[in-house]
Amino acid sequence: KTVDVAPERLIGIGVGLAGVIDSTVGVCRVSPHNGWRDVPFAQLLEDRLGCLVYLDNNVNSLTLMEQLYGAGQHARDFLVVTIGRGIGMGIVANGQVYRGASGGGELGHIVIEPDGFLCNCGNQGCLETFVAEPWQVKRAQLKGLKVEAPEDLLAAAHAGHPVAINVLERAGQLLGQAMANLVNLFNPELIIISGEGVRAGEFIFPAMHAAMHRHTFSQLGDDVSIRIEPLSDDAWARGAASLVLNKFFSVPELE
Known part of the structure; x- marks a missing residue:
């Protein structure tokens, strides 16, 4: 949309940009989806638009929005996990x-899976190659299912097709293993799961x-709440806006 x-x-x-972002200097270090490396994205936009630009990873911006205005407002330690074109995570530890x-x-x-499919990042067998929506579709295609998009895969699962159900359940199993590792490492009180992929929940x-x-x-799993939040484009926009609002209303540190 264009705003005058x-x-x-x-x-x-x-x-909010997918990839490894150095928010302190506004640089996109790596963005496999865009094929970028060491792009001074914030400065390029500032030069073009004539105002301050705040850049961060897209899931970090979404996490900040959840912390300031959403489900994480009352949590000191929580995680945001997104399922969609990729798999992302935001971390809030001790309120930061x-x-x-x-x-x-x-x-x-x-x-x-160290010997698994080659991921967009250049590594093999990443979690994304099992759980991200494009990879779910690809794995179903390799098993002979004629689907072209995540919506087709979900429709096949609703129709009872065993391949579609197996691919989605396998994605869920591996996501659960990864989340168990997160709980064991971070001991969060809350995990928010969001993204387009929750439609196959x-x-x-x-x-x-x-x-x-x-x-x-042990009991670490008993201490964590799981919250599922369907994601809209507006949520990503609110996340990006949160970067600006958080900076604008923050109190400068005294030296």
Whole structure:
């Protein structure tokens, strides 16, 4: 959408971008989906638009929105996991969005099967190659199912096709294993699952919950709440806007 607003009326522009983002300098270090490396994205936009630009990973921006205005408002330690074109994760630890040294939270690229399919990132057997929606479709195609899009795969599952159901349940199982590892590592009080992929939740989530329960250490799994939130384009936009609002209303640190 195009908005007719003079740059001087803007306090800033927020951008959430998939990939490894160094938010401190506004640089996209790596974006496999776009084929970018070390792109000074914020500066390029500032030069073009004439106002401040705040850049972060798209799931980090969504996580910030959940912390400020959404389901994470009352949680000090929580995670946001997104399922869609890729698999993303945002981390809030002790009330702060955790970004690592120069970008982190790449849940989709933990290795599940070292000799598996080649991922867009250049590694093999990433979680994303099982759980991300395009890969669900690809795996179903390789098993002989004639589907072209995630909607086709979900329709086949609703029709009772065993291949479609198996692909979605396998995605859920591996997602659950990954989430058990997250619980064991971070001990969050809340995990928010969002993204376009939640539309297949009736097939994915039972297997996810079972695997998560099976692999979580001791009572840590009993202490975490799981919240499913369908995602719209507006949520991504609110996440990007949250980057600007959070910066604008933050209190400067005293030296």
